[in-house]
Amino acid sequence: xxxxxxxxxxxxxxxxxxxxxxxxxxxAGFTVDVAGDGAAGLALFARREPDLVVLDVMxxxxxxxxxxxxxxxxxxxxxVMLTALGEEENRIAGLQLGADDYVTKPFSPKELALRVASxxxxxxxxxxxxPAAELVDGDLRLQMTARQATLAGAELPLTTREFDLLAFxxxxxxxxxxxxxxxxxxxxxxxxxxxTVTVHVRRxxxxxxxxxxxxARVATVWGVGYRYDRGQ
Numbered sequence: 001x002x003x004x005x006x007x008x009x010x011x012x013x014x015x016x017x018x019x020x021x022x023x024x025x026x027x028a029g030f031t032v033d034v035a036g037d038g039a040a041g042l043a044l045f046a047r048r049e050p051d052l053v054v055l056d057v058m059x060x061x062x063x064x065x066x067x068x069x070x071x072x073x074x075x076x077x078x079x080v081m082l083t084a085l086g087e088e089e090n091r092i093a094g095l096q097l098g099a100d101d102y103v104t105k106p107f108s109p110k111e112l113a114l115r116v117a118s119x120x121x122x123x124x125x126x127x128x129x130x131p132a133a134e135l136v137d138g139d140l141r142l143q144m145t146a147r148q149a150t151l152a153g154a155e156l157p158l159t160t161r162e163f164d165l166l167a168f169x170x171x172x173x174x175x176x177x178x179x180x181x182x183x184x185x186x187x188x189x190x191x192x193x194x195x196t197v198t199v200h201v202r203r204x205x206x207x208x209x210x211x212x213x214x215x216a217r218v219a220t221v222w223g224v225g226y227r228y229d230r231g232q
Contacts, residue, residue, distance in 0.1 A: 005029035005031070006030055006031070006051035006052060006120055007030065007048060007049075007051050007052075008025055008030045008033070008050055008051065008052050008116060009032075009033045009034075009041065009044060009048060009052070009053045009054070010022060010032060010033070010034045010035070010053075010054045011035045011036075011037075011041030011054065011056060011059070011064070011067065012055075012082065013036050013037055013056065013058075013060060017056070017105075018036070020109050022034055023109075024109040024110060025113055028116075030113075030116070033048050033050065037059055037060065037062065038059050038061055038062025038066060038067040039061060039062050041067055042062070042067060042070060042071075045071065045077075050077065051077070051078070051120060051123075052078045052079070052080065052119060053077055053079045054116065055079055055080070055081050055082065055099075057081055057082065057083045057084075057090045057094065058083075058084060058087075058090075064082075064094070065090065065093055065094060065097060068081065068094055072098040072159075076160055078100045078119045078120055078122075078123045079094075079098070079099045079100055080099070080100060080101045080102065080103060080115060080119055081099045081102040082102070082103055082107070083102050083103075083104055084104070095196065095199045095200065095203075096159075098160065100119050100122075101115060101119050101187075101193075118189050119189075121188065122187060122188035135167060135170040135171060136170075137170060137217070137230050137231065138230075139153075140170075142163070142166065142170060147163055149163060151207075151208060156207050156208070157207070158204075158207065159203075161186070161200055162203060162204050162207070164186050165182070165200055165201070165204060166204055166208070169218065169226075170228065172228065173228050173229065174228070174229065174230070175227060176224045176225060176227040177224075177225050177226060178224055178225040179194040179225050179226075180194060181225065182197045182225065182226070183197055201218060205217075216229065217229060
């Protein structure tokens, strides 16, 4: 089963949460390792090289956000964050650091297992490369094979998901997409929290727009979602 589903590392300081999550993930076919704090999680990650990490935000010592930051320095392993209800700032911070998704506590263990499977399935999919090796809009350029983005000649520090979202927009200019559309077409999910898209669009605007408060490239289409306008 390990070869079919994969290995998941669960890092949470709550023993009950660790045990429940492990049982549900094992029923779903995953091999599961658990750690009770950030330091142990980082050490176990180095030894086990899991296919995905489930990471609690609020932990003593090295918290989940710092663990996420350190993991992103060395790996693009998919990360699902666990955040408490009302911790919007932590959810946003996790996505900004490169987390792929989050689940809010209290959560359904079954839903978490489905979310893990969905994120991992997306991560394993071959990335579609547009017919053009380069996508260009004025001074904005994306080199698809190198996965490098530049604006006015300066390299843009895009996360993996931000790059995918920008490439999708550039490949489909002038078309309005709902957040559900983008969640399916860019993230590969047929369910999930659509605010994930909102956060990524906001971060993308901060990096490619002259005035993020008045976006010219990634336009909001009220009642629908977002549209990319070329030549801005």
